[in-house]
Structures are given as structure tokens and as C-alpha cells.
Amino acid sequence: xxxxxxxxxxxxxxxxxxxxxxxxxxxxxxxxxxxxxxxxxxxxxxxxxxxxxxxxxxxxxxxxxxxxxxxxxxxxxxxxxxxxxxxxxxxxxxxxxxxxxxxxxxxxxxxxxxxxxxxxxxxxxxxxxxxxxxxxxxxxxxxxxxxxxxxxxxxxxxxxxxxxxxxxxxxxxxxxxxxxxxxxxxxxxxxxxxxxxxxxxxxxxxxxxxxxxxxxxxxxxxxxxxxxxxxxxxxxxxxxxxxxxxxxxxxxxxxxxxxxxxxxxxxxx
Numbered sequence: 331x332x333x334x335x336x337x338x339x340x341x342x343x344x345x346x347x348x349x350x351x352x353x354x355x356x357x358x359x360x361x362x363x364x365x366x367x368x369x370x371x372x373x374x375x376x377x378x379x380x381x382x383x384x385x386x387x388x389x390x391x392x393x394x395x396x397x398x399x400x401x402x403x404x405x406x407x408x409x410x411x412x413x414x415x416x417x418x419x420x421x422x423x424x425x426x427x428x429x430x431x432x433x434x435x436x437x438x439x440x441x442x443x444x445x446x447x448x449x450x451x452x453x454x455x456x457x458x459x460x461x462x463x464x465x466x467x468x469x470x471x472x473x474x475x476x477x478x479x480x481x482x483x484x485x486x487x488x489x490x491x492x493x494x495x496x497x498x499x500x501x502x503x504x505x506x507x508x509x510x511x512x513x514x515x516x517x518x519x520x521x522x523x524x525x526x527x528x529x530x531x532x533x534x535x536x537x538x539x540x541x542x543x544x545x546x547x548x549x550x551x552x553x554x555x556x557x558x559x560x561x562x563x564x565x566x567x568x569x570x571x572x573x574x575x576x577x578x579x580x581x582x583x584x585x586x587x588x589x590x591x592x593x594x595x596x597x598x599x
Contacts, residue, residue, distance in 0.1 A: 437465075
């Protein structure tokens with residue numbers, strides 16, 4: 331019987347940060363190509379709770395223009411949205427020409443949490459599995475570039491990340507009762523993920539699995555794969571020069587006591 335795959339050692343921080351900056355510089359070049367060519371790019375980030383999706387999305391978007399690259403992280407649907415065609419509210423967030431949409435969770439909620447937790451009917455779930463490949467094929471035929479990443483985390487690492495979130499006051503908000511419920515439904519989520527891949531891993535819009543027990547490796551691997559999957563090229567930036575500062579025309583700044591300044595909190599550190 332084969333043993334478990336041994337996890338690689340965590341990348342040293344210095345090596346990780348250097349390579350991350352290099353990849354983020356390439357992401358800026360990708361962004362400028364998307365804008366210049368009028369390309370539409372959709373990147374879907376999915377996976378279990380605490381698998382590292384949100385952190386990776388932040389690193390992807392960190393140095394990008396928010397008017398070009400938008401993070402789409404939708405709340406639970408409203409009462410009106412529950413009566414719409416399931417994909418309808420996601421369509422409103424698809425990119426126009428020259429835009430990138432980064433979906434921090436997506437329409438695949440129906441194949442995961444909604445199905446496992448009983449938030450949709452069995453018929454709604456089966457209908458999603460039939461319609462999703464058709465929906466994504468339509469996106470690709472429309473000319474939209476679609477990239478889908480599943481972040482895979484082991485049960486032991488997920489539990490440890492949940493524990494750290496419970497103890498960390500600045501990350502406590504990331505943990506919800508629904509997240510803790512997922513610990514007791516590990517196998518149900520595993521089966522749901524397997525069924526989802528069987529039905530939606532298509533030639534037009536394939537899934538790419540990112541091993542994410544090591545967050546640093548996961549971020550670098552995902553970004554490098556995205557860059558390698560898009561046929562972008564460097565777009566020469568416009569030539570810009572700082573103009574000379576014009577001579578003073580006699581402007582005098584108003585006295586400081588006429589304005590209310592923020593107290594110097596830093597001075598007391």
C-alpha cells in the first residue's frame with residue numbers, strides 16, 4: 331500500500347518574497363496586455379475553507395490596477411437573487427474588454443457548500459452540474475479566457491489553520507460557524523469535490539489543482555501557472571517625463587490653525 335505523499339519543506343521567506351515580486355511584476359505586464367488587447371480574463375479560485383484562496387487572490391491583485399483587475403467576492407444571495415436563474419448574478423460581474431475578474435469563490439458554491447449543507451435542492455444541484463459546463467463553454471466561445479483553480483488542503487492543515495484563526499484577533503472574522511461545520515463534514519465535501527470535477531473538468535474550461543498545505547508554494551505555483559497559460563506579451567509603456575515645476579505666482583498656504591489635523595499617534599510610540 332502506497333504511503334502518503336511527503337509534503338515539501340516550506341520555502342524560506344526571502345526566496346518566497348523575491349520570486350513573488352518577480353511574478354507580480356509579470357502580472358502587471360499581463361494586466362497591461364489585457365488592457366491593450368481588450369482581452370477579458372476570468373480567474374476562479376475555489377477550494378475548502380482555509381485552503382489559502384483569499385491570500386492568493388490578494389497577492390495576485392496586490393500591484394494591479396483595481397480598475398482593471400477586480401476581486402469578486404459575493405455575499406449570500408438576496409431573496410430576489412434566489413428567484414433568478416442561478417448564474418444570473420455572476421454574469422453581472424464578468425469582465426468587459428480590458429478587464430480581469432478574480433472570483434474569490436464563484437458559481438461553484440452550488441456544487442460545494444450549498445449542496446453539502448442542504449441550501450439547495452437535489453434537483454437544483456443536478457441542474458447545476460448539467461448547466462455549468464454549457465455556461466462555461468459559452469464564456470469561452472464568447473472569447474473570454476477562463477482559468478479555474480482548486481486549492482487542495484489536507485484535513486490536518488485545515489484544522490490547524492482554523493485553530494490559529496480562533497486565537498488571532500485580527501483573523502478571527504475569517505472563521506464562521508459554517509467553517510467549523512465543514513470539519514465534521516470532511517468526507518461529504520470530498521465527495522462533492524470529486525463529483526464537481528467529474529462534471530465540470532472540461533476541455534474548454536479545465537480545472538487546475540493547487541496543493542496548498544504550504545501557502546507560499548501554493549501562491550507561487552498558481553501565479554506562475556496563470557502567467558504561463560496566457561499568451562501575453564510586454565506592451566511598451568507610454569513615454570512619460572516629469573514636467574518642470576512652474577514658478578510661484580504668490581500662493582500662500584493658509585495658517586495651520588484654520589484646519590483640523592489628525593493627532594500624531596506615531597509620535598507616542
